[in-house]
Amino acid sequence: MTVTLADVAARAQVSPATVSRxxxxxxxxxxxxxxRVLRAVDELDYVLNGPASALAAATSDLVGILVNDIADPFxxxxxxxxxxxxxxxxxxxxxxxxAVVCNTGGSAERELTYLTLLQRQRAAAVVLTxxxxxxxxxxxxxxxxxxxxxxxxxxxxLCGRPPAPADTDAVALTFDNRGGGQQLxxxxxxxxxxxxxxxxxxxxxxxxxxxxxxxxxxxxxxxxPDNPDWTVHGRYDRRAGYEATLELLRRDPELTAVVAANxxxxxxxxxxxxxxxxxxxxxxxxxxxxxxxxxIDAVPALTTVRxxxxxxxxxxxxxxMGREEAPPGGIATIRGELMVRGSTGAxxxx
Amino acid sequence: MTVTLADVAARAQVSPATVSRxxxxxxxxxxxxxxRVLRAVDELDYVLNGPASALAAATSDLVGILVNDIADPFxxxxxxxxxxxxxxxxxxxxxxxxAVVCNTGGSAERELTYLTLLQRQRAAAVVLTxxxxxxxxxxxxxxxxxxxxxxxxxxxxLCGRPPAPADTDAVALTFDNRGGGQQLxxxxxxxxxxxxxxxxxxxxxxxxxxxxxxxxxxxxxxxxPDNPDWTVHGRYDRRAGYEATLELLRRDPELTAVVAANxxxxxxxxxxxxxxxxxxxxxxxxxxxxxxxxxIDAVPALTTVRxxxxxxxxxxxxxxMGREEAPPGGIATIRGELMVRGSTGAxxxx
DNA sequence: CTGTTAGCGCTTTCAC
DNA sequence: GTGAAAGCGCTAACAG
Numbered sequence: 050m051t052v053t054l055a056d057v058a059a060r061a062q063v064s065p066a067t068v069s070r071x072x073x074x075x076x077x078x079x080x081x082x083x084x085r086v087l088r089a090v091d092e093l094d095y096v097l098n099g100p101a102s103a104l105a106a107a108t109s110d111l112v113g114i115l116v117n118d119i120a121d122p123f124x125x126x127x128x129x130x131x132x133x134x135x136x137x138x139x140x141x142x143x144x145x146x147x148a149v150v151c152n153t154g155g156s157a158e159r160e161l162t163y164l165t166l167l168q169r170q171r172a173a174a175v176v177l178t179x180x181x182x183x184x185x186x187x188x189x190x191x192x193x194x195x196x197x198x199x200x201x202x203x204x205x206x207l208c209g210r211p212p213a214p215a216d217t218d219a220v221a222l223t224f225d226n227r228g229g230g231q232q233l234x235x236x237x238x239x240x241x242x243x244x245x246x247x248x249x250x251x252x253x254x255x256x257x258x259x260x261x262x263x264x265x266x267x268x269x270x271x272x273x274p275d276n277p278d279w280t281v282h283g284r285y286d287r288r289a290g291y292e293a294t295l296e297l298l299r300r301d302p303e304l305t306a307v308v309a310a311n312x313x314x315x316x317x318x319x320x321x322x323x324x325x326x327x328x329x330x331x332x333x334x335x336x337x338x339x340x341x342x343x344x345i346d347a348v349p350a351l352t353t354v355r356x357x358x359x360x361x362x363x364x365x366x367x368x369x370m371g372r373e374e375a376p377p378g379g380i381a382t383i384r385g386e387l388m389v390r391g392s393t394g395a396x397x398x399x
Numbered sequence: 400m401t402v403t404l405a406d407v408a409a410r411a412q413v414s415p416a417t418v419s420r421x422x423x424x425x426x427x428x429x430x431x432x433x434x435r436v437l438r439a440v441d442e443l444d445y446v447l448n449g450p451a452s453a454l455a456a457a458t459s460d461l462v463g464i465l466v467n468d469i470a471d472p473f474x475x476x477x478x479x480x481x482x483x484x485x486x487x488x489x490x491x492x493x494x495x496x497x498a499v500v501c502n503t504g505g506s507a508e509r510e511l512t513y514l515t516l517l518q519r520q521r522a523a524a525v526v527l528t529x530x531x532x533x534x535x536x537x538x539x540x541x542x543x544x545x546x547x548x549x550x551x552x553x554x555x556x557l558c559g560r561p562p563a564p565a566d567t568d569a570v571a572l573t574f575d576n577r578g579g580g581q582q583l584x585x586x587x588x589x590x591x592x593x594x595x596x597x598x599x600x601x602x603x604x605x606x607x608x609x610x611x612x613x614x615x616x617x618x619x620x621x622x623x624p625d626n627p628d629w630t631v632h633g634r635y636d637r638r639a640g641y642e643a644t645l646e647l648l649r650r651d652p653e654l655t656a657v658v659a660a661n662x663x664x665x666x667x668x669x670x671x672x673x674x675x676x677x678x679x680x681x682x683x684x685x686x687x688x689x690x691x692x693x694x695i696d697a698v699p700a701l702t703t704v705r706x707x708x709x710x711x712x713x714x715x716x717x718x719x720m721g722r723e724e725a726p727p728g729g730i731a732t733i734r735g736e737l738m739v740r741g742s743t744g745a746x747x748x749x
Numbered sequence: 750c751t752g753t754t755a756g757c758g759c760t761t762t763c764a765c
Numbered sequence: 766g767t768g769a770a771a772g773c774g775c776t777a778a779c780a781g
Contacts (some may be wrong), residue, residue, distance in 0.1 A: 051551070053758055064768045069760055079766060099520040100459055101758035103450030104773050111499070111520075119482070119500075120475040129470040132502050149461070150469075150500040152482050166495055167682075170449040170461075200400070276648055287692060316696040323698075342637060345665040348673075348698035359470075403774055414752045419776060429750060437779035454757050 052095045061089035072097060072151035103171055108202060110146045112369060113167035113175040117155045118307070121313070122341050123358065125179050127208060130362030135370055145371070146173065155251065157187040164194045167203070174204040174369035178362075180226075180256030181210050192217050208365035209356070211255050212380050219356070220368050220375040222361050222383055225257055226338075228251070229354035230263025231270075231384035233308060233336050236352065236387060238271045240395045242306045242334065245273075247280045248290055248318060250310040257310065260338060276301075285310060290317025290324055298325055298333075305333060305396035312337035312344045315351055319392070330394035340388055349391025356385045402445045411439035422447060445599055451473065453521055455456050458552055460496045462719060463517035463525040467505045471635070472691050473661070473708065477558060480712030485524070485720055496523065496720070505601065507537040514544045517553070524554040524719035528574075528712075530606030531560050542567050550587050558715035559706075561605050570718050570725040572711050572733055576606055576688075577734035579621075579704035580613025583658060583686050586737060588621045590745045592656045592684065595623075596647035597630045598640055598668060600660040607632070607660065610688060614658055626651075635660060640667025648675055648683075655683060655746035662687035662694045665701055669742070682746035699741025706735045 054072075058065040063082060067099040070076040071086045078086075089095075103109035104149065112135045116124035128150055135146040148320045149172070151163035175198060180359065193353070195205050205219040212221035217239050237245060247264055250257035266312070268275050278300045283289030290309055297304060307322065309315035315337030329335055329349055337344055340355035361383055369375035404422075408415040413432060420426040421436045428436075439445075451748055453459035462485045466474035478500055485496040499522065501513035510532070517525050525548060531538070545555050545567040555569040562571035587595055597614055600607035611630070618625050628650050633639030642658055644667065647654060657672065659665035665687030672683045679699055687694055690705035711733055717723035 051758095054760095055758080056756095065759075065766060066761075066769080070767085075761085077766065096515060098454070098758050100450040100453035101773095102760070104448070104454050104775085105758075105760040107773070109450055118479065119469065120472055120479040122470055122472055122475065125470040125472065125475040128500070129502055131469065132469070132500070147499045147501070147516055147520065149497045150478070150482070151497070152479055162495075165446060166497055169447050170497065183406075285470050287696065294769080313692075316693060320696055342663075343666060343693045346637065346670055346697065403776095404776095405774080415775075416753080416777080417751060420751085423776085427750065432751080448774050451757095452776070454759085455774075455776040457776095458759070 052093045053098070054095070056388070057086065057089045057093055057095050060093060060229045061086045075319050085314045099299045107171065108173055109171045111149050111167075111170050111172045112146050113149045113170075113172045114161070115151045115153055115160060115163060115175070115177045117153055117179050119150055119152050123311070123339055124178055125345045126358040127362035127365075128142070130359040131176050131208070131366040131369070134363045134366030134372075137248060139217050152316055155182070157182040157184060158309055161190055161194060162186075163200065164191070168194070168201065171201065172198075172203050174206065174207055176365050176369055177210055178208045179210060180254045182251045183255055183258065191319065195219055204369050204371065204398035206365045206369045208361055209358075213380070219379070221380045222365055222368075222376075223380065224356055224361070225382050225384045227263040227266070227386075229338060229356070230260040231267045232263075232385070233338065233352075233354055234264045234267035235271070236389060237308070237336065237393065238273055240334070240393060242396050244301065244309055245303050245306040246301070246304045246313050248293040248297070248307065248309045249280060250285050250314075252282050260310060279304070282296060283314070283316060287313050287317035287320075290314035291321045292317075293323035293324070294318040298322075303316060306393070307333060309334050309335065309337050312341045312351060312353055315353070315392075316343075316347060319347060319351075329392055332397065334393040334396070336393055338385075345390070347392065352390045352393040353388050354385035357383060402443045403448070404445070407436065407439045407443055407445050410443060411436045415533060445614055455457045457521065458523055459521045460684060461499050461517075461520050461522045462721065463499045463501060463513070463520075463522045465501045465503055465513055465525065465527045467503055467529050469500055469502050471663070473689055474528055476691075476708040477712035477715075479721070481526050481558070481716040482711040484713045484716030484722075505532070505604070507532040507534060511537075511540055511544060514541070514548065518544070518548055518551065521551065522548075522553050524556065526556045526715050526719055527560055528558045528559055529560060530604045533603045533605055545569055554719050554721065556715045556719045558711055559708075565729070569729070571730045572718075572726075573730065573733045574706055574711070575732050576609035577613040577616070579706070579737075580610040581617045582613075582737045583688065583702075583704055584614045584617035584737075585621070587656050587658070587684060587686065587743065588617060588623055590743060592746050593623055594651065594654050595629065595656040595658055596644070596651070596654045598643040598647070598657065598659045598664055599630060600635050600664075603634050610660060617703065629654070633664070635664060637663050637667035637670075640664035641671045642667075643670040644671035645675070648672075656743070657683060657685050659685065659687050662689045662691045662701060662703055665703070665742075666693070666697060669697060669701075672718060673718050679742055682747065684743040684746070686743055688735075695740070697742065702740045702743040703738050704735035705738050707733060
């Protein structure tokens with residue numbers, strides 16, 4: 050009932066092999082033959098059987114994209130950019146790759162499971178986005194998995210994630226979270242802030258640690274005192290930002306600034322500051338990280354560090370497809386850009 | 400070099416068929432045998448060949464999700480919810496479905512191309528999210544494609560999209576965009592507004608048309624005059640909202656409210672209102688649509704219509720997997736809920 | 750409950 | 766430039 054390549058071959062009066070060759074366009078075929086085949090394909094409304102060709106060719110045209118949370122624009126933007134470069138429709142013929150988006154929810158276990166599932170699909174490439182879980186056992190398990198994938202011919206690219214062990218053959222486009230965190234806090238210090246609350250992301254995450262390290266490095270470099278009470282951990286969402294800010298303000302009502310792990314958290318922080326009857330930035334300055342699209346529309350607009358998410362994703366996609374060379378050493382560090390806006394100002398009593 | 404099912408069978412001293420059965424868990428196998436097989440799988444570090452099983456079984460465990468723009472949380476939230484229900488890791492064994500997210504960018508052509516690609520993959524199900532392009536030729540082409548997919552055993556679910564022709568066998572979970580638009584405008588009318596600007600989405604989109612119809616129905620029902628000059632079309636992004644608002648205000652500085660096609664557009668509208676030196680809602684009220692997470696953090700918080708995106712996505716996912724019954728007639732209308740917040744108030748001179 | 754037997758539909762050497 | 770033939774690795778009747 051379903052049309053197969055053999056049917057097309059019969060109709061075009063050629064062998065199945067020839068049909069395969071014109072369909073894949075990776076082999077010389079006489080122009081007249083090609084046209085005859087294409088016509089037959091059309092007339093028969095033939096659709097290639099993906100699994101069958103993947104089986105025979107030992108590779109599929111699926112590209113895996115691992116994200117923590119696809120509902121978060123941070124990941125959505127990267128995923129969209131990656132997808133646009135892996136040659137979806139509109140790309141040159143034959144390069145119709147499909148993106149398999151895997152939501153790990155930040156769980157190490159699910160990350161591994163998805164990697165296995167992608168291995169099972171014989172994915173052409175896998176792009177892992179965002180920070181990694183910091184846990185030796187898990188890191189080793191992931192590295193092992195990546196090695197297996199690479200051995201099976203799957204190209205691995207890390208986008209916005211620290212490099213994996215060199216023997217995994219994974220190309221890494223890493224965000225300079227440490228540097229960004231440092232810039233943000235230095236900006237605040239420059240404004241005169243000395244008592245700053247810090248809302249960190251979930252523990253055991255590279256992104257969380259690096260941003261926090263940047264913050265602390267800035268404090269240390271400028272001799273500004275740190276205080277364990279001024280740091281709180283939470284999820285990367287608005288709710289966590291709201292609650293953490295309330296807690297921070299309760300612990301120390303004298304805080305003049307709140308540094309949030311990312312923009313989403315910062316939005317929650319802004320709400321908490323306002324709900325506490327304080328003004329931004331007059332009473333409390335707030336900063337975020339990432340510069341997601343809505344950040345400029347916060348009131349006042351959020352001071353933050355802009356990460357070129359779309360560019361990074363696009364580049365990762367091209368590298369995954371072998372359409373762009375990997376950076377020297379397989380590692381590139383992508384810096385963020387400090388965006389100073391209305392949510393930060395000099396502290397009142399400075 | 401790569402381990403196959405036959406290797407596992409040999410090691411476990413059973414037939415390949417038995418191994419297949421324990422792996423798929425859809426057939427009775429003696430507990431002791433199962434365990435032996437599982438052990439062999441483990442020892443050999445065996446990973447099933449997806450394409451091979453898809454070929455043999457004539458169906459894959461891929462589920463396609465068509466979205467206009469995955470970077471937009473409107474789609475990201477639905478996609479995430481769908482994915483969480485199609486039995487990713489954590490689901491019961493054997494139900495490891497992968498989500499293939501396809502970004503159509505709102506292009507009818509790419510939508511069709513992706514549908515073909517999904518057909519090629521023998522996708523188990525396809526979920527089409529968001530509004531459809533309004534164009535007879537295209538609608539017919541899509542319907543034809545859906546029929547073919549359904550014939551091949553692919554389950555089709557529409558999520559947040561108007562029903563397709565009945566013979567496509569597509570289940571539809573439709574958002575009541577018309578009703579939501581009407582509620583919003585009635586709320587404004589109730590407040591005393593009589594001169595309202597409307598920023599519509601792109602033309603030729605069902606969502607755009609329905610929301611606008613709701614707006615106009617409300618105007619008509621209350622005898623409030625409409626004016627062609629008060630409607631502007633644009634993309635569903637902040638920039639479009641910003642520019643459209645400036646244009647609207649230029650055309651009629653007396654406008655007391657701006658109705659935006661969605662929250663993202665509303666954010667841009669708010670910025671434009673403020674940049675024009677006007678206050679929200681004192682001078683101009685602004686409303687959005689969707690109630691995306693950031694909407695409550697706008698200042699003032701956005702009055703909007705909440706769409707249960709996550710619930711709808713989850714339900715679509717379950718229906719696609721056959722884990723929930725389709726609604727009677729294959730169509731369910733999902734209503735939004737009016738969320739009255741600070742961005743709307745009575746007009747000044749009312 | 751388990752083994753045997755055929756393919757599923759395509760790609761790919763290897764000849765011609 | 767094109768054809769023939771041999772699988773790729775798995776599932777699904779059908780027996781037993």
